[in-house]
Amino acid sequence: MFAVMQGASRGDDVYEEDDSVQSLEAHVANLTGHEAGLFCASGTMTNQLAFRASLLTPPASILCDTRSHVFRYEAGGLASHSSATVYPVEAIATQGHHLTVQDLEREFISDDEDVHMAPTRLISLENTxxxxxxxxxxxxxxxxxxxxxxxxxxxxxxxxxxxxxxxGCRLKDITSEFDTVSLCVSKGIGAPIGSVLVGDKGLIKKARHFRKMFGGGWRQAGGLAAAAHWCIENVWPTMKETHTLAKHLAEGLEREGRGAKVYIPVETNMVFLDLAGSGIRLSELSRRLEAEKGIKIGNSNAPETQTQVRLVLHWQISKQAVDDFVEVVKDMASTTTTPAMETLGQDRNKAAYGSR
Ligand SMILES: Cc1ncc(COP(=O)(O)O)c(C=O)c1O
Incomplete structure (x- = not known):
């Protein structure tokens, strides 16, 4: 990755003159079945630019899952940048797995509703x-x-x-169903930084303008684009193994954790662990993992009441590390005499995201 960064072009992306950035944008547009792409600094920026470029005149509202990042974790950007309000939707029909048409129908606001309401102009989904x-x-x-x-x-x-x-489908089988898509390259893909927004040419042109206005136009971004491109080619193909390893971790934790629970189905690379039933203290687990196995999960100062933690696996995590993790949990579970703690009214989702 560092070698391709060194060899990247040194053009000025504000003037759309950088070959490595252009090549990445074209590549992601092609993979996703869209006309154009825009490489930006963060996923928050590509989400917010999509909304700003799509929602032109207030009053406007968007519908999204009540747990979604764009609603909870983007510092209220939608209201500030796009003058839009959010009607968060509960995934009731699937008992919290994903939104359905039925859920959206409940909250949809048409243009014909009375003037108290801001009409729905956009639906935002999150996957995964x-x-x-x-x-x-x-x-x-x-x-x-x-x-x-x-x-x-x-x-x-x-x-x-x-x-x-x-x-087990092509990326574009999913992404071509949308008008705009924000794809981070800094998460599962493993690049140091960045996110790509895709859409039609007109939308991307508008988003590019807003990006400049937000102060997000960047000059020599070629090295970052080259790293992202390399990761798409080299890290993405390893993702299936990472998912298998996440399942292996989840099974090990439930098997050896004596009451530890994985409380969200493991379908990709995330394991949401609740230690409440095991009596294992999160802070102690964190300290022992680091001291005994060199594994850092943060949370060494977690309060007694925090029992939930989100574990995210990536391509550089080995099976040995996962086995070491389970071994420490097994050892702690076998020596823990503390009675099982209750989950003290934790907002599960908050605790999960809060553990980043
Ligand atoms: C689902 C989702 N969307 C968007 C973002 C925002 O990405 P960034 O941190 O690059 O702004 C995140 C970050 O964790 C995320 O999990």
Missing amino acids: LSGTVMPLQEIQNIRRFAKERNVRLHLDGARVWNAAVAE
């Missing part, structure tokens, strides 16, 4: 969400629903690379 995969069939149903109502469809595809691998 907490590591779980939205079935392609459901995406296609929602696409039809959005089209019939003339609203735009955005995908926060920070981890859509994982979703395609887990579904």
Whole structure:
């Protein structure tokens, strides 16, 4: 990766003169079945640019899963940048797995509603969400629903690379169903930085303008683009193994953790662990993992009441590291005399995301 970064072009991307950036943008556009791409500094930026370039005149609202990143973890950017409000939607029909048309229908606001309401102009989905995969069939149903109502469809595809691998389909089978897609390269793909927004040429031109306005136009971004390109070619193909390893970790933790629970299905590379039933303290687990196996998970100062942790696997994590992790949990579970703690009213989702 560092070698290709050294060999990258040194053009000025603000003037669209950098070959490595252009090549990455064209490559991701092609992989996703869209006309054009825009390489940016972060997934938050590519989500926010998609909304800003799509939602032109207030009043406007968007529908998204109540747990979604664009609603909870983007510092209120939607309201600030796009003057839009969010109606968060609960995934009731699937008991919290993913949104369905049925869920969206409940919250949809048409232009004919009274003036108290901000009409739905855009639906934003997230795939994967907490590591779980939205079935392609459901995406296609929602696409039809959005089209019939003339609203735009955005995908926060920070981890859509994982979703395609887990579904066993082409990336574009998922992404071409959307008007805009944000794809992070800094997460499962393993690049140092960045995210690519894809859409039609007009939308991307507008987003490029807004990016400049937000101060996000960057000059010699070629080295970063080259790293991302290399990772798509070399890391993405290893993702299936990472998913298998995540399952292996989850099974080991439940088997040896004596009451430890994995509370969200492991469908890609994330393991959401709740230690409440095992009596193992998260802070102590963290300290022992680091001291005995050189594994850092943070949380060494976790409060007594925190029992949940999100573990995210990537291509550089070995099977040995996973086995070492399970071994420490096994040892702690066999010597723990503390009675099992209750999950003290934790907001599961908050605790999970909060553990980053
Ligand atoms: C689903 C999802 N979307 C968007 C983002 C934002 O990415 P960034 O941290 O690059 O702004 C994240 C970050 O964790 C995420 O998990």
